[in-house]
Amino acid sequence: xxxxxxxxxxxxxxxxRSFLEAEVAPHVEKFEKxxxxxxxxxxxxxxxxxLGGMVIPEEYGGIGLDAVAYCLVVExxxxxxxxxxxxxxxxxxxxxxxxxxxGNEAQKKKYLPKLxxxxxxxxxxxxxxxxxxxxxxxxxxxxxxxxxxxxxxKNWVTTGGFADTYIVMARTANDKQKxxxxxxVEKGTTGLTLTRTEDKMGLKASETRSLVFQDCRxxxxxxxxGEGMGLKIALTLLxxxxxxxxxxxxxxxRAALEASLKYxxxxxxxxxxxxxxxxxxxxxxxxxxxxxxxxxxxxxxAWLKTAGLPFAREASMAKLFATExxxxxxxxxxxxxxxxxxxxxxxxxxxxRDARVTEIYEGTSEIQRLVIASSLLKEAVx
Amino acid sequence: MDFSLTDxxxxxxxxxxxxxxxxxxxxxxxxxxxxxxxxxxxxxxAELGFMGxxxxxxxxxxxxxxxxxxxxxxxISAACASTGVIMSVNNSLVCHPIEKFGTDDQxxxxxxxxxTGEWLGAYCLSEPNTGSDAARQQTTAVQQGDRYxxxxxxNFITNGQVADLYVVYCMTxxxxxxxGISSFLVEATTEGLTRGAKExxxxxxxxxxxQIILTDCEVPAANLLGTEGDGFKxxxxxxxxxxxxxxxxxxxxxxxxxxxxxxxxxxxxxxxxPIGQFxxxxxxxxxxxxxxxxxxxxxxxxxxxxxxxxxxTLEASTAKAFASxxxxxxxxxxxxxxxxxxxxxxxxxxxxxRDAKVTEIYEGTTEIQKHxxxxxxxxx
Numbered sequence: 001x002x003x004x005x006x007x008x009x010x011x012x013x014x015x016x017r018s019f020l021e022a023e024v025a026p027h028v029e030k031f032e033k034x035x036x037x038x039x040x041x042x043x044x045x046x047x048x049x050x051l052g053g054m055v056i057p058e059e060y061g062g063i064g065l066d067a068v069a070y071c072l073v074v075e076x077x078x079x080x081x082x083x084x085x086x087x088x089x090x091x092x093x094x095x096x097x098x099x100x101x102x103g104n105e106a107q108k109k110k111y112l113p114k115l116x117x118x119x120x121x122x123x124x125x126x127x128x129x130x131x132x133x134x135x136x137x138x139x140x141x142x143x144x145x146x147x148x149x150x151x152x153x154k155n156w157v158t159t160g161g162f163a164d165t166y167i168v169m170a171r172t173a174n175d176k177q178k179x180x181x182x183x184x185v186e187k188g189t190t191g192l193t194l195t196r197t198e199d200k201m202g203l204k205a206s207e208t209r210s211l212v213f214q215d216c217r218x219x220x221x222x223x224x225x226g227e228g229m230g231l232k233i234a235l236t237l238l239x240x241x242x243x244x245x246x247x248x249x250x251x252x253x254r255a256a257l258e259a260s261l262k263y264x265x266x267x268x269x270x271x272x273x274x275x276x277x278x279x280x281x282x283x284x285x286x287x288x289x290x291x292x293x294x295x296x297x298x299x300x301x302a303w304l305k306t307a308g309l310p311f312a313r314e315a316s317m318a319k320l321f322a323t324e325x326x327x328x329x330x331x332x333x334x335x336x337x338x339x340x341x342x343x344x345x346x347x348x349x350x351x352x353r354d355a356r357v358t359e360i361y362e363g364t365s366e367i368q369r370l371v372i373a374s375s376l377l378k379e380a381v382x
Numbered sequence: 383m384d385f386s387l388t389d390x391x392x393x394x395x396x397x398x399x400x401x402x403x404x405x406x407x408x409x410x411x412x413x414x415x416x417x418x419x420x421x422x423x424x425x426x427x428a429e430l431g432f433m434g435x436x437x438x439x440x441x442x443x444x445x446x447x448x449x450x451x452x453x454x455x456x457x458i459s460a461a462c463a464s465t466g467v468i469m470s471v472n473n474s475l476v477c478h479p480i481e482k483f484g485t486d487d488q489x490x491x492x493x494x495x496x497x498t499g500e501w502l503g504a505y506c507l508s509e510p511n512t513g514s515d516a517a518r519q520q521t522t523a524v525q526q527g528d529r530y531x532x533x534x535x536x537n538f539i540t541n542g543q544v545a546d547l548y549v550v551y552c553m554t555x556x557x558x559x560x561x562g563i564s565s566f567l568v569e570a571t572t573e574g575l576t577r578g579a580k581e582x583x584x585x586x587x588x589x590x591x592x593q594i595i596l597t598d599c600e601v602p603a604a605n606l607l608g609t610e611g612d613g614f615k616x617x618x619x620x621x622x623x624x625x626x627x628x629x630x631x632x633x634x635x636x637x638x639x640x641x642x643x644x645x646x647x648x649x650x651x652x653x654x655x656p657i658g659q660f661x662x663x664x665x666x667x668x669x670x671x672x673x674x675x676x677x678x679x680x681x682x683x684x685x686x687x688x689x690x691x692x693x694x695t696l697e698a699s700t701a702k703a704f705a706s707x708x709x710x711x712x713x714x715x716x717x718x719x720x721x722x723x724x725x726x727x728x729x730x731x732x733x734x735x736r737d738a739k740v741t742e743i744y745e746g747t748t749e750i751q752k753h754x755x756x757x758x759x760x761x762x
Contacts (some may be wrong), residue, residue: 002384281756296679373664
């Protein structure tokens with residue numbers, strides 16, 4: 001048992017941290033207000049730090065980080081700017097990930113080097129009628145010679161507006177589970193329209209779009225891993241995505257605790273810094289404790305994956321705990337800041353809004369509890 | 383980063399699990415009902431080297447890591463929390479300070495007896511009028527020639543009625559506050575040492591908890607542990623390690639709650655299906671397992687920090703605060719899942735519920751842990 005980072009991991013973390021603190025942190029509030037995430041920033045993360053290819057092997061132009069290193073990067077990104085962290089995480093885990101894990105050689109050669117260095121990937125599973133019950137999706141893909149013809153409506157597509165590729169799940173047969181297939185769709189394909197831009201509580205700078213497919217013709221070679229593999233691909237990648245969202249929650253929680261500690265040392269009431277009052281000191285202690293537990297669960301899940309061991313239950317535990325802890329921690333951060341916590345002069349107001357979605361996307365807390373309980377009960381009767 | 387157990391740690395865990403299942407669990411309900419100290423359990427633990435797990439081999443110990451110790455305490459406590467705390471006190475609160483602060487002579491006379499389980503130790507810090515505010519000791523030790531004369535009353539002493547040796551904290555200088563505290567090794571047979579009546583505790587009823595009354599109790603000056611005025615430092619250093627023991631005890635209780643509840647959820651039917659098929663029950667099970675694992679990781683983080691020789695006060699307090707709360711909450715959920723049967727002594731969850739509560743109180747209340755964490759964080 002060893003909770004320490006090794007030399008490489010520390011170096012990676014420090015490199016990311018200093019880049020973000022110098023180049024990104026000073027501009028976050030401005031971009032959040034404008035609800036804008038400049039593509040220029042992503043370009044620099046891709047070209048200077050290789051973050052476009054975190055899960056892409058070196059032979060396809062990526063940097064091939066393992067799951068632990070991946071979490072370290074996402075945590076650092078989220079500590080500075082949650083909207084940026086989700087953009088980078090989605091691109092890697094479900095934008096590039098499906099091609100890395102399930103793509104054929106031609107698809108890998110065609111898409112991965114571009115995604116690693118230049119392009120941005122998105123993922124499109126949810127529909128207005130299907131979220132947690134993913135297999136209830138209705139979008140269709142009908143084979144027509146050398147093409148599939150896609151029709152349907154998708155929503156909650158992170159980075160939907162400026163992605164270059166979309167991994168799209170659509171129905172190729174009626175079977176609820178086995179009738180779903182995954183396709184690589186390039187932006188600008190005729191019949192693909194970007195529609196609604198969501199007005200969200202948080203992650204203001206991350207664009208969330210709806211997509212409409214209307215007789216959208218996709219080359220048949222863009223089918224990933226065969227007809228009927230869609231749900232398997234989605235669930236496999238979401239499993240991995242879960243500790244990424246957990247790491248994001250850890251990053252937000254850390255930012256909230258750091259801001260609260262600073263404020264608790266500076267702000268005085270009744271003749272002493274507010275941190276000296278037990279009411280505030282104990283909140284800080286609880287925030288720290290939940291953060292440490294979140295981090296340990298997250299890195300344990302990531303380590304299991306890196307070691308090639310089963311990690312589905314542990315990833316769900318990490319996602320469940322770290323995201324609920326983050327909502328709780330950011331809530332307390334506002335409380336410690338009092339009125340200042342409720343105004344946008346201090347960043348904790350943003351942390352609170354940004355944290356909330358982590359309990360929802362990439363599997364709600366309820367889906368995580370289902371996964372954990374099913375695995376426990378299966379073990380009990382085995 | 384490495385979240386695996388070593389082969390040795392697996393072996394300790396398996397050994398502890400086996401003795402817990404075969405020897406300790408079958409007697410746990412009886413120990414709770416009778417309140418009789420489980421001497422046979424302690425003998426078995428001693429045979430395995432579990433009463434002096436971290437003590438060096440030259441003093442009869444098993445020279446194992448804190449990590450192995452945490453694993454063993456969890457398994458034992460999952461069967462019987464009373465036995466868990468008896469083991470934890472002997473290892474963490476008695477063997478440890480003697481090994482760390484004791485003279486060669488003290489180690490020769492006492493440590494191997496304690497580490498091999500021939501003797502049992504107890505730790506006397508709390509008093510009727512001082513618990514969390516441990517610096518306000520009222521028990522005194524006055525030097526007279528080559529002896530100290532001890533007077534005072536010590537409260538809530540685990541292993542109190544059966545211990546052979548007591549680590550006793552006293553004021554040697556009443557004017558010096560916490561710098562006036564010293565600790566002494568007092569043998570049970572010393573004249574002037576009296577054991578009070580066994581306390582009627584809510585849980586851990588086999589722990590033999592009582593008062594220790596010292597009346598003109600003369601202790602050889604050679605039994606001063608550390609130097610005069612060092613007592614508070616000895617006490618705090620000792621409690622850091624003790625907190626890993628209690629956190630591990632809480633893990634055992636929390637794990638037993640999950641184990642029994644998961645089994646019950648597959649066996650008990652309601653509305654035509656096992657209750658585990660209802661989300662209301664599944665949610666409780668999922669939260670129990672998640673918080674248990676979080677508590678485990680925090681506890682092990684403290685244990686490996688101690689093994690690596692780093693300062694681990696913050697980690698130990700974090701682990702103890704979280705794990706003890708987890709045990710209480712998991713026990714509450716376990717009773718709820720068992721329904722009416724959970725309220726009867728026919729099922730062990732009723733005992734878990736009572737046993738869990740004390741983990742939030744002894745060896746530093748949750749409030750003291752939060753105070754330590756907050757102070758550490760604000761100092762930065």
